[in-house]
Amino acid sequence: MQYRTLNNKDNLSALGFGCMRFPKKGKGFDHDEIEREIRYAIENGVNYFDTAYLYPGNEEAFGKALEKTGARDKIHIATKMPHYFMKTREDAEKHFKEQLSRLRTDRVDYYLMHMLPDVKTWRALCERGIDKWLEEKKAAGLIKRVGFSFHGSSEQFIKILHDYDWEFAQIQYNYLDENSQAGAKGLKEAAKLGIPVIIMEPLRGGRLVNSIPEKAEEIIRTSTPGWSNAEFGLKWLWNQPEVTTVLSGMNSMDMVKENIRIASYTETGCLSESDMNTYEKVIAEIERKVKVRCTGCGYCMPCPAGVDIPGCFSAYNNSYVDSYYVGMREYFMCTAMKNERSMASQCKKCGKCEKHCPQSIHIRDELSKVRKRFENPVFKLMTIFAPGKVK
Numbered sequence: 001m002q003y004r005t006l007n008n009k010d011n012l013s014a015l016g017f018g019c020m021r022f023p024k025k026g027k028g029f030d031h032d033e034i035e036r037e038i039r040y041a042i043e044n045g046v047n048y049f050d051t052a053y054l055y056p057g058n059e060e061a062f063g064k065a066l067e068k069t070g071a072r073d074k075i076h077i078a079t080k081m082p083h084y085f086m087k088t089r090e091d092a093e094k095h096f097k098e099q100l101s102r103l104r105t106d107r108v109d110y111y112l113m114h115m116l117p118d119v120k121t122w123r124a125l126c127e128r129g130i131d132k133w134l135e136e137k138k139a140a141g142l143i144k145r146v147g148f149s150f151h152g153s154s155e156q157f158i159k160i161l162h163d164y165d166w167e168f169a170q171i172q173y174n175y176l177d178e179n180s181q182a183g184a185k186g187l188k189e190a191a192k193l194g195i196p197v198i199i200m201e202p203l204r205g206g207r208l209v210n211s212i213p214e215k216a217e218e219i220i221r222t223s224t225p226g227w228s229n230a231e232f233g234l235k236w237l238w239n240q241p242e243v244t245t246v247l248s249g250m251n252s253m254d255m256v257k258e259n260i261r262i263a264s265y266t267e268t269g270c271l272s273e274s275d276m277n278t279y280e281k282v283i284a285e286i287e288r289k290v291k292v293r294c295t296g297c298g299y300c301m302p303c304p305a306g307v308d309i310p311g312c313f314s315a316y317n318n319s320y321v322d323s324y325y326v327g328m329r330e331y332f333m334c335t336a337m338k339n340e341r342s343m344a345s346q347c348k349k350c351g352k353c354e355k356h357c358p359q360s361i362h363i364r365d366e367l368s369k370v371r372k373r374f375e376n377p378v379f380k381l382m383t384i385f386a387p388g389k390v391k
């Protein structure tokens with residue numbers, strides 16, 4: 001296993017174990033298999049395990065398996081606060097105690113604010129005293145490091161980075177998301193500030209392994225012989241020195257072994273110029289399905305009506321490139337889960353944004369298509385329970 005430090009004294013393994021896709025048996029978890037995989041991962045140097053309050057049954061399953069391995073002190077547990085349920089400090093205390101009990105531990109090593117979409121949401125948490133509460137937990141040795149996971153624009157990611165003394169951050173990043181979400185821009189800013197970045201969705205939930213177009217797959221086979229689709233995706237990440245740990249949501253022993261094998265010899269700067277050309281060709285092939293040629297540059301922002309224009313287009317494109325479900329989930333996250341909503345339907349058609357778009361996108365027309373694709377009755381029903389308010 002390779003280890004990465006950046007500014008982090010913990011020497012984290014380049015490969016982290018994402019626990020959210022643990023193997024199932026019948027309607028529940030396959031606890032024996034989970035224990036076997038965790039044991040193998042630890043014996044082969046993986047020392048970062050990521051779970052969350054919100055993943056059903058996940059913290060318990062992981063806590064149970066880890067206890068059996070007896071390796072608690074060899075690894076770092078990362079879990080996430082469901083901050084959207086937090087009205088008060090007491091709520092935070094209650095959920096945190098529950099998490100310790102589920103995980104069968106007396107401390108959490110890496111504690112994240114789960115899915116912060118923008119800086120306003122973080123500031124609203126601070127107004128409720130959550131920042132002070134975190135400091136108290138750190139002083140008491142119950143939380144070792146405080147970070148956040150993020151889904152939103154690079155602009156908001158950078159604002160959050162600068163708003164608190166974060167010790168790490170977690171972002172969605174892979175060769176298709178170089179310029180969306182926090183993106184390379186956000187990753188580089190974090191590195192500049194000395195903040196280690198943990199990567200989630202390195203293979204887009206396995207879809208960069210199992211669901212890429214045949215032509216893209218053929219390019220990988222012929223240009224980088226011997227590499228699997230997983231290796232192709234993971235190498236792109238580990239090539240970058242700003243990346244600390246790459247989480248893989250592993251759910252079979254084969255996957256654990258393959259990822260550990262790749263992590264054991266893939267170093268920063270491992271890709272040649274010809275490899276980078278191959279990535280460009282593969283990306284172009286996958287992006288043939290893209291509907292709106294938005295680069296996520298953000299020049300059209302801010303929108304006076306509060307629409308998250310690049311966020312809307314990213315979700316819309318992903319609903320074609322990836323799957324409708326993935327796009328819808330992203331759309332819900334980036335428009336309804338913020339303090340202030342930012343949906344396509346809020347567009348007042350003033351046209352201000354179009355004057356600034358270097359890609360000459362007919363933003364108003366495209367936003368109408370986004371609205372039609374996503375804002376169906378189910379979406380509207382879901383927004384009733386989401387925290388965001390209309391500006």
Ligand code: SF4
Nearest residue numbers: 303347348350351353
């Ligand atoms: S046209 Fe719509 S999206 Fe563009 S700035 Fe005006 S309200 Fe915002």
Ligand code: SF4
Nearest residue numbers: 294295297298300357
């Ligand atoms: S200015 Fe154009 S390309 Fe840039 S984020 Fe806005 S819509 Fe996308």
